[in-house]
Amino acid sequence: MIVYGSLVSPFVRKLLGFLGEKGIEFELKGVGIGDPDPGFRAASPLGKMPAMDDDGFLLADSSAIIQYVEAKHPEPALIPADPQERGRVIWWEEFGDTVFAACSGKMFFNRIVAPKFLGREGDLAAAVQAEGEELPKLLAYLESAIPASGFLVGDRLTLADLAVASPLMNLRHCGACIDPAVHPKISAWSEAILSRPSMAPWIAKEERLIARVLAS
Ligand SMILES: N[C@@H](CCC(=O)N[C@@H](CS)C(=O)NCC(=O)O)C(=O)O
Missing domain, CATH: 3.40.30.10 (Glutaredoxin)
Structure with a gap:
């Protein structure tokens, strides 16, 4: 593939x-x-x-x-068969893709992609608005919704965890790191997901790329 x-x-x-x-x-x-x-x-x-x-x-x-x-490739199942769990997983994927990634994207695109990759000015006012107005509400919701299991749905990894943890990396590239004192559950959960062997090597590579781009 x-x-x-x-x-x-x-x-x-x-x-x-x-x-x-x-x-x-x-x-x-x-x-x-x-x-x-x-x-x-x-x-x-x-x-x-x-x-x-x-x-x-x-x-x-x-x-x-x-x-x-x-x-x-049904195994391991990352989209559960149980109706309620499946519904929750798709909710989280939607939240990650269309709400959270949209917010982190306004920050990442306008502060890094536009000036550093596309050679044009970003809309910095949109980035400030996303960081100041949208992001706090989304993080508050996520912090309140992470279950004790350490996974967003059920007691094992699903697509939900990957979909919501992924846009957090774009925040990190903008210097908007999760403060464990303010969002302890997001901090612990996202560290666990982003350090999985399926994610960590790609993230190390992308961090090197962003460091190079920001230094240029
Ligand atoms: N719903 C799509 C969104 C894909 C998307 O918007 N990707 C962005 C990069 S993060 C892109 O390719 N943008 C280029 C463009 O819009 O022309 C998906 O989940 O794959």
Whole structure:
């Protein structure tokens, strides 16, 4: 399987962790925003990452790819069969993808991607608004919702944990680290998820990339 994407995308990071947890071998082909790579453009009609080529089967969108992989490789199950658990997992994926990643994305895109990767000014007012107004409410909700099990749904890792922990890395790149004194549950839970063998090597690589880019 080939995955097209950049290590710093929350959607790509979620997918890489998911594939790692499944034990699936894949090759990551690095592409950037607006990348003309023909394989990427064929797999991603809208030019968004991630996209996938699985032996000629082309698919874009992290959630679509994850559903495909879960159906093709059911074990270990990362999307539970239990109706209530499955509903909760999809809620958390939605929260991670469309709410949390949108907020962290306003900070990350405008402060790092636009100036450092695209060579143009970001909308710094949007970043300030996201950090000051949106983020505190989202972190308060997440802090209140992390169960004692240490996993967002049930008592084992699911897609929910990967989907919500992933955008936290984009906050970290912006210097907005989780303060364990203020958000002790998010701090402990996210450290546990982001340090899993499925995530940690990619994160180490992406941290080196961001350090290089910020120093340039
Ligand atoms: N719902 C999509 C979102 C993908 C997405 O928006 N990716 C961003 C990077 S984080 C992208 O490719 N943006 C480029 C663009 O919008 O042209 C998914 O889960 O894969």
